[in-house]
Amino acid sequence: xxxxxxxxxxxxxxxxxxxxxxxAPHHLIVMSEAPRVAWFEAHTENYFADGGPHVYAMEKIRxxxxxxxxxxxxxxxxxDPLNREHLKKVSRAVKRFEPALVSEHVSWSSVGGKYANDxxxxxxxxxxxxxxxxxxxxxxxxxxxxxxxxNVSSYLEFANSGMTEWEFVAGVAAESGCGxxxxxxxxYVASCNHDFDPLHYLNAIAAQTVxxxxxxxHSRISIEGxxxxxxxxxxxxxxxxxxxxxxxxxxxxxxxxxxxxxxDIPALDVLLEEADxxxxxxxxxNAVAA
Amino acid sequence: MPSLRDLQVDVLKxxxxxxxxxxxxxxxxxxxxxxxxxxxxxxxxxxxxxxxxQASFPAVLRLVGEEYFHQxxxxxxxxxxxxCGDLQYTGTRLPDYLAELHVxxxxxxxxDVARLEWLRQETLISADHRPLDFEKxxxxxxxxxxxxxxxxxxxxxxxxxxYPCWNIWQANVxxxxxxxxxxxxxxxxxxxxxxxxxxxxxxxxSHGERSFLIAVREGEGFERAVExxxxxxSEFSAAAALQRFVLAGAIVxxx
Numbered sequence: 001x002x003x004x005x006x007x008x009x010x011x012x013x014x015x016x017x018x019x020x021x022x023x024a025p026h027h028l029i030v031m032s033e034a035p036r037v038a039w040f041e042a043h044t045e046n047y048f049a050d051g052g053p054h055v056y057a058m059e060k061i062r063x064x065x066x067x068x069x070x071x072x073x074x075x076x077x078x079x080d081p082l083n084r085e086h087l088k089k090v091s092r093a094v095k096r097f098e099p100a101l102v103s104e105h106v107s108w109s110s111v112g113g114k115y116a117n118d119x120x121x122x123x124x125x126x127x128x129x130x131x132x133x134x135x136x137x138x139x140x141x142x143x144x145x146x147x148x149x150x151n152v153s154s155y156l157e158f159a160n161s162g163m164t165e166w167e168f169v170a171g172v173a174a175e176s177g178c179g180x181x182x183x184x185x186x187x188y189v190a191s192c193n194h195d196f197d198p199l200h201y202l203n204a205i206a207a208q209t210v211x212x213x214x215x216x217x218h219s220r221i222s223i224e225g226x227x228x229x230x231x232x233x234x235x236x237x238x239x240x241x242x243x244x245x246x247x248x249x250x251x252x253x254x255x256x257x258x259x260x261x262x263x264d265i266p267a268l269d270v271l272l273e274e275a276d277x278x279x280x281x282x283x284x285x286n287a288v289a290a
Numbered sequence: 291m292p293s294l295r296d297l298q299v300d301v302l303k304x305x306x307x308x309x310x311x312x313x314x315x316x317x318x319x320x321x322x323x324x325x326x327x328x329x330x331x332x333x334x335x336x337x338x339x340x341x342x343x344q345a346s347f348p349a350v351l352r353l354v355g356e357e358y359f360h361q362x363x364x365x366x367x368x369x370x371x372x373x374c375g376d377l378q379y380t381g382t383r384l385p386d387y388l389a390e391l392h393v394x395x396x397x398x399x400x401x402d403v404a405r406l407e408w409l410r411q412e413t414l415i416s417a418d419h420r421p422l423d424f425e426k427x428x429x430x431x432x433x434x435x436x437x438x439x440x441x442x443x444x445x446x447x448x449x450x451x452x453y454p455c456w457n458i459w460q461a462n463v464x465x466x467x468x469x470x471x472x473x474x475x476x477x478x479x480x481x482x483x484x485x486x487x488x489x490x491x492x493x494x495x496s497h498g499e500r501s502f503l504i505a506v507r508e509g510e511g512f513e514r515a516v517e518x519x520x521x522x523x524s525e526f527s528a529a530a531a532l533q534r535f536v537l538a539g540a541i542v543x544x545x
Contacts, residue, residue: 045378051418073377108298111298128294155330158297158316
């Protein structure tokens with residue numbers, strides 16, 4: 001990255017290489033040293049402010065890098081009316097920073113006006129599928145663009161689910177016209193927690209719907225003698241997830257891949273190393289395919 | 291089969307108040323009791339909420355220590371659960387909550403310190419504004435001054451307390467060392483907080499200056515604002531106040 005401002009056409013797309021999650025502790029180094037990284041993704045809510053240092057940093061960084069805005073607070077799957085105030089702020093951030101990609105989650109976090117501020121899984125039912133598709137349509141209408149939705153990590157399954165998570169996620173994309181942000185770590189975490197083959201998940205998703213991958217580290221805890229994987233974004237990507245990522249690239253091709261790290265955030269160099277590794281895995285898969 | 295709505299109501303109850311067990315029947319146990327699975331989400335909700343409060347109120351955290359801070363945060367979350375998808379706003383009511391909790395005890399200043407921290411956060415995320423255009427001011431005839439309405443910078447916030455909260459805040463966040471002992475009798479504090487470029491500045495105010503700025507903030511004309519200043523402080527100088535607040539970047543426009 002030369003630090004030179006991007007052209008308009010470069011701003012409108014995110015390259016198929018690896019990007020990293022932009023977090024406040026790295027604002028200064030990214031602004032001053034313009035590190036070599038293909039693109040950045042930021043949590044939309046962190047840039048809701050009217051002004052001030054975060055908005056300033058984002059405007060500076062945005063001028064030099066392709067950007068994706070990734071929401072965590074819209075509560076897409078909630079049965080409450082869509083939070084129009086929150087959506088208005090998302091819409092303002094999208095207009096202000098002109099991200100090439102905009103994404104949210106296949107999950108819910110609130111009901112009755114109260115928020116858990118966490119990504120809770122949905123029951124995988126026809127009712128939930130119709131509901132989420134309707135909400136995605138509302139959001140896409142307001143924003144005037146397609147959004148991507150991300151599969152979440154989960155620690156429980158609902159007894160009334162009539163389909164698998166991968167059938168549900170594939171159905172959401174097919175019926176709402178949104179794209180999929182496939183979080184490879186989340187698939188791995190869910191597959192360990194709920195005893196399924198993660199390759200079944202990958203194979204169920206239509207190839208053309210996946211427009212972005214997420215990679216992150218997770219932690220392990222023990223509950224009543226049984227290991228549970230927790231999606232903490234607090235460590236490097238583990239070997240099993242790198243392997244699954246290779247399978248994902250083989251199936252879906254090279255799409256923008258994000259390294260996420262949200263807890264115990266390390267020096268930016270650590271994230272850049274992980275991004276280089278993602279690029280190397282992507283290149284090796286392509287080389288084999290060729 | 292429960293409706294999606296009923297399922298969400300029961301699950302959120304379990305997540306926000308772990309004692310509610312009705313959601314357990316909705317969850318597949320598979321080797322781990324359903325309530326323990328729900329407990330992972332309850333823990334996430336608690337940690338996310340507490341971390342957002344810690345980020346907004348670092349001085350309060352330092353003053354009361356982690357154990358008491360988390361105890362307060364748990365009770366506060368029960369009474370005022372998050373009502374939006376942006377965690378930045380979880381602390382909106384914490385200053386009042388702490389003030390109520392410690393009306394007349396050793397932590398009676400805590401609510402005010404929390405209010406100062408909350409105002410700092412508001413100052414930090416407010417809109418930007420260009421400084422006052424001096425030519426615009428120079429073009430006003432002195433005969434029109436009385437009706438002039440000045441506008442404050444969007445980040446300007448007024449703070450007052452009978453306690454020396456600014457010194458308490460500085461002593462507790464400016465260094466990691468043992469904070470100095472501050473005599474609670476060294477108040478009161480009257481402050482103007484404002485963001486200039488990217489930093490927050492605090493300006494100490496006289497009683498008259500504070501009254502003047504309140505009137506300006508409420509949209510009163512210059513003459514009325516000056517009257518308010520003089521009424522509570524005979525030494526209040528309109529010319530000095532105007533110069534001070536324009537130079538401080540607090541007054542940014544006029545009409």
